[in-house]
Amino acid sequence: MKILISNDDGFQAPGLVALHDALKDIAEVEVVAPEHNNSAKSNALTLAAPLYVHKAHNGFRYVTGTPADCVHIALKGLLDYRPDLVVSGINNGANMGDDTIYSGTVGAAMEAYLFGIPAIAFSQIEKGWAHVDAAAQVARRLVLQIEREKLIGGNPFLLNVNVPNLPFDQLKPVKVCRLGRRHAAEKVITQDSPRGETMYWIAGAGSAKDSGEGTDFHATAAGHVALTPLQIDLTDHANLGDWNETMARVARSAAGG
Numbered sequence: 690m691k692i693l694i695s696n697d698d699g700f701q702a703p704g705l706v707a708l709h710d711a712l713k714d715i716a717e718v719e720v721v722a723p724e725h726n727n728s729a730k731s732n733a734l735t736l737a738a739p740l741y742v743h744k745a746h747n748g749f750r751y752v753t754g755t756p757a758d759c760v761h762i763a764l765k766g767l768l769d770y771r772p773d774l775v776v777s778g779i780n781n782g783a784n785m786g787d788d789t790i791y792s793g794t795v796g797a798a799m800e801a802y803l804f805g806i807p808a809i810a811f812s813q814i815e816k817g818w819a820h821v822d823a824a825a826q827v828a829r830r831l832v833l834q835i836e837r838e839k840l841i842g843g844n845p846f847l848l849n850v851n852v853p854n855l856p857f858d859q860l861k862p863v864k865v866c867r868l869g870r871r872h873a874a875e876k877v878i879t880q881d882s883p884r885g886e887t888m889y890w891i892a893g894a895g896s897a898k899d900s901g902e903g904t905d906f907h908a909t910a911a912g913h914v915a916l917t918p919l920q921i922d923l924t925d926h927a928n929l930g931d932w933n934e935t936m937a938r939v940a941r942s943a944a945g946g
């Protein structure tokens with residue numbers, strides 16, 4: 690099994706190192722990760738500038754771009770093989786509910802999935818890397834289980850996994866979850882710059898709004914590892930019919946004058 694590893698916290702992040710260490714003896718692993726922190730870059734690709742790839746002493750490759758750039762470059766030019774699996778993370782902080790829209794950790798995995806390669810995004814709930822080795826063990830176990838179930842090489846999948854910051858033996862089993870929802874983000878923070886201009890800082894994500902039973906928020910709060918299968922299609926299927934009727938009505942009233 691060949692695994693490409695990326696992240697959004699940058700190639701020196703402890704979560705990336707832990708993930709690499711946990712997977713390196715169960716697969717052929719290669720790291721292609723951003724040079725700098727690219728959290729909340731989602732699926733952004735760099736189109737108006739060239740990208741450079743360098744190799745660190747530990748063999749990790751780092752890219753002057755986004756997480757999606759890393760995976761894109763790896764798959765479309767850097768690697769001379771097609772990985773069987775792409776894993777991203779382990780992120781410094783939760784990627785639950787609406788976070789998945791913004792997350793560069795998910796973005797890296799999603800880029801692989803768009804190319805038809807199965808991918809898993811791993812995140813720890815709390816920032817600060819407490820028990821990151823336990824989260825890496827969770828990743829290792831899940832990858833082994835997925836391989837044993839012969840899911841690699843079948844239909845591609847995109848999994849979002851969030852791990853509570855607990856010692857490995859205190860983590861509760863994987864729970865398959867839907868995404869919860871967050872409240873709108875907190876108010877933007879303003880400060881005066883030394884040159885007398887107002888600076889705006891995007892503030893923290895909102896707290897959980899839908900954290901009910903079945904959500905990732907609910908499962909991780911109880912100590913479970915939360916696993917959510919994701920899809921790409923943003924179509925609002927439930928409201929396709931209503932919009933068809935609305936636009937037909939608009940057309941009729943336009944024709945009727």
Ligand code: MN
Pocket residue numbers: 697698727728729780781793794
């Ligand atoms: Mn991050």
